[in-house]
Amino acid sequence: MLKNKRLGWIALFSLVLFGFIFSGCSGSGQAVKVKVGEVTRSVFYAPEYVALEKGFFKEEGLDVDLQTIPGGDKTMTALLSGAIDVALVGSETSIYVYQQGSDDPVINFGQVTQTDGTFLMARQGEGKVDWNKVKGSTFLGQRKGGMPQMAGEFTLRKHGIDPQKDLKLIQNIDFANIASAYLSGTGDYVQLFEPQASIFEKEGKGHVVASFGEESGHLPYTVFMSKQSYIKKHGDTVQKFTNALQKAQNWVQQHSPEEIADAILPYFKDADKDIIISSVKRYKDQGTYATDPIVDDTEWNNLLDVMSQAGELKEKVPAKAIVDNSFAEKAKSSVK
Secondary structure, three states: OHHHHHHHHHHHHHHHHHHHHHHHHHHHOOOEEEEEEEOOOOHHHHHHHHHHHOOHHHHOOEEEEEEEOOOHHHHHHHHHHOOOOEEEEEOHHHHHHHHOOOOOOEEEEEEEEOOOOEEEEEOOOOOOOOHHHHOOOEEEOOOOOOHHHHHHHHHHHHOOOOOOOOOEEEOOOOHHHHHHHHHOOOOOEEEEEOOHHHHHHHOOOOEEEEEHHHHHOOOOOEEEEEEHHHHHHOHHHHHHHHHHHHHHHHHHHHOOHHHHHHHHHHHOOOOOHHHHHHHHHHHHHOOOEOOOOOOOHHHHHHHHHHHHHOOOOOOOOOHHHHEOOHHHHHHHHHOO
């Protein structure tokens, strides 16, 4: 009888202990919160929304809190201050921080787009642009020092146009108001992202006559990045985040513009589905969406050339200083 009682207590103790261990494991398996700030809400960032909508972040045990922080300077301020953990922004911003001599530099770890995302829109004409007609025109550009403007100037110079001397270049309009300024009659040409370019074409307000993405070549244009201190402390989280990005990039490569549009439409609630499809197709056709998160040396050096020509590069920053491809390389090799 005593023996049976002892066995009963042992069994009960084992159950309690098992329950405690199980409950501890369950707690440690809770999703890790990651605060992400994107520089704008754009079809340009389709892989990010695919990763969210298809549950790729959740599969990796992450709870991603996404917020839009308009402007590269504001997004970087939020990252440096700790208001967000990860930023999706142009890689030139990490170079600006590095040039200021930060003791906690911003590290690029996951590339999302590999070309510029803007298009040259003309009020008149269809087909390819005659760059000779652009010379001497009023050109509604983007913010000085930002990647769209630098890629635009790089392209103009390639075609023998000095942006500062051969154009009436307008750069004093906020990013959010550029499209409406063009609509109101400002500029002969404008540099626009999708879906605004497709919207204006559909409304007969202008015609896309060139792609700055095709013209300026491959660049680490938009990249997920974080402070070096965050990456050192949360390397496992950064790896899981990059794995989810690779899953999304694979998915985007394997699916049609129509399927991608269906996936990302919840992030563009008031948008015309046909416009989203048109925008995704344009980006997909020109290879804008990176196929993996790796920032390669050729892309990085092209970025430095673009920034140097724009007069925004104080020194040639080696990729190894602020690019960490270890997470991307592991994701590429392990995620199928």
